[in-house]
Amino acid sequence: MPDNLAILSASEPSPFGLENELGTSPFVIVCEHAGAGLPKSLGTLGLDKEHLARHFMWDIGALDLARGIAQRLDAPLANQRYSRMICDCNRHWEAETFIPTHGEGIPVPANVNLTLAERSRRRAEIWQPFQDGVENMLNARDVRNQRTLFVTIHSFTPVFFGKERDVEYGVLFDRDTTLSPALLKALQARHGDKALPNEPYDMNRDSDYTVPIHGEDRGLDSVEIEVRNDLLTTQEQIEARAEDLVYALREAAESLGVTTDNQEGGAAL
Template sequence: MSLNVEITESAENAVVKLHNAYAGEGARPKFILICEHASLFIPPELDGLGLDAAVISSHVGWDLGALALAKLLMKKLNAPLVAQQVSRLVYDCNRPPEAPSATPAKSEVFEIIGNQGLSPAARAERATKYYVPFHDMVSAVVENELKHKNQPIIVTIHSFTGKYYGQDRHVEIGILHDEDARFSDKILDLSKNDEKYKFERNQPYGPRDGVTHSLKEYALPHGLHNVMIEVRNDLIADCYMQESVAKMLANYLLAAGELMGET
């Protein structure tokens, strides 16, 4: 994507959307938000990947509540938000093209029939159609800020199911990082005495699970502070809960940014 002009709200297509693009006035954004698993949409030509609607609409097909939470944070932080607009089962934009989990053949106990037996050419076609536009959009937003001597904090927003393979998950909010833990350390320190929510480092997933691709792709090469936030989806099940969590997270993000000298 060309960076010769400011990126605008119209910079979107069927697979990725930029919300709240910087309008060219006032202070530049201190955060860039990314929501890779924002949608459950599966293009009609993929015939639902052979799945029932109930499966697609569950945590298997997308991160329930993540986009709503990300949009609330977008407003509270006045930050741009890049959101994937197709299901992660079509292509998981938090995975590189070479990763088998980019087009998973199985998710938890569910067989993803439409992803099974994909040829290398078919996988490459999916990556070209779904990953490349997303990657280009996020890269353009980040590079546009760097061009203006801004060092935004990269924040990716996810949710996770409270029961996985039949086992209850007791972690409530995961603060994830890859090799750069500076910003995560600040959030974890600030939240260690939180009376309402339980925060844990690199839970329920971590770098060993291959979930930090976006952090490695868009933050680490530029030395940008970053964090991946995982919220158990029963904590953001309605608009009131989403607002409560968004307010809390925004406060921690801003406070951590101040400690890092970024806000």
Template sequence: MLDDFSDPAAVEIVNMAGSAPILLTCEHASNHVPDGISLGVGPDALQSHIGYDIGAAAVTRRLAELLDAPAILSRCSRLVIDCNRPLLSPESIPDSVAGIEIPGNRGLSAAARAARARLYFQPFHDAIAGMLHRRDADVRHLLVSMHSFTPRLGDVERPWDVGVLQRRSPTIGTAMVDAFRAAGLNAIANQPYQIDDETDATVPMHGEAHGRPAILIELRQDRIDTAAGVQAWSAHTADAIRAVLR
């Protein structure tokens, strides 16, 4: 079910009436390329980590069930437009990612870029803003943005199971790392990325700008690329979020 602030072509909303004081988001949930857009890349690229965050959507949907929380997921590939990049960022509509050229994004007109923002970026963020505005009237919500990361980037090994990113919610971020570690998991704060105004949209826009607690969780992709991994890591993540809420 979708509310009037969302576009079903761009946004998936799960468990809208969930009772938990949490909103889950997944900016890189899909590798779908809408009709009428040609990126000039093959299916292998779209199925890889440059097309979407492997496993993140499945974990987000499962978390919505386990926590009884609403979740908002993007329905288009990050190569069409990245819903976790500010619109002025060069990575918003990238012309190359990880050394792979995206020919269909080169030389886009201002009108074409604006159309992608209007059709796919704005409905996603309007859905988040509308959901939080409505639900925060009852209780302040925790915003949790779900992502996944590659075990290796270039020559750099990434040994962690999970990273918890925060910038202005240090108490929550530390508590969540501690909860993961208490379960025997390799958790780290603010790795493999950091939240930044130049590279992040959701947490700064919908969390920090409103004084709302907000974190970004990065799960290692080879932990959640199977159904069993999704089940296990959804449970681990739900336990860590519950520990923070307590």
């Protein structure tokens, strides 16, 4: 692609989607891998069409799950529409995997040997607007003196490089010592070791961005929830998991002394 072309055309949506911004819940829900969208200018990234709906392009079921949770809680929902193969909005832009050259072993031809200008443009047009959107949303809550419990929603593949995963819920955190253990306790009370801390992978500042930077570094009670995506294949399953997670999230909030009853006017809690 010539260096003078933008990635997104004027008719394509911003990477940052925000629903129910003024929801009254203390919870804020974020879904960074919500979409498998590909800007027209980048075609299929050189991938065969059969790969375009696969897990490595996006988090299957995660947006519908996040929506089910946000609606039940009356929480705002921030989401990112473009495929993580364009660039990963849950990575620092300097991370090696910011623009993946492979998705679960499948090469992504258009991501190999990118020029610095091409990398910079993905950062400027996809990553930065999403990060700015999350930050602005959180700043606006501060101005309204609205308490925030920060939750990101992801899904993971049940079989990774041939290895089956038994865990159903991963509760991921780096430095959080409040919401994460409280949520883990609430989930384990119902699901035992089907809910585990930092599984199927742990969180660190090379492989994650949203919770460590927007959440923990800001001093927010924060957690990333990972759900196995074979549990999210029908709308009925998704609603059941949303119900289950809302129950656990409310219980976790209450154990931190935060009321989750929907409130008028976004008052401080």
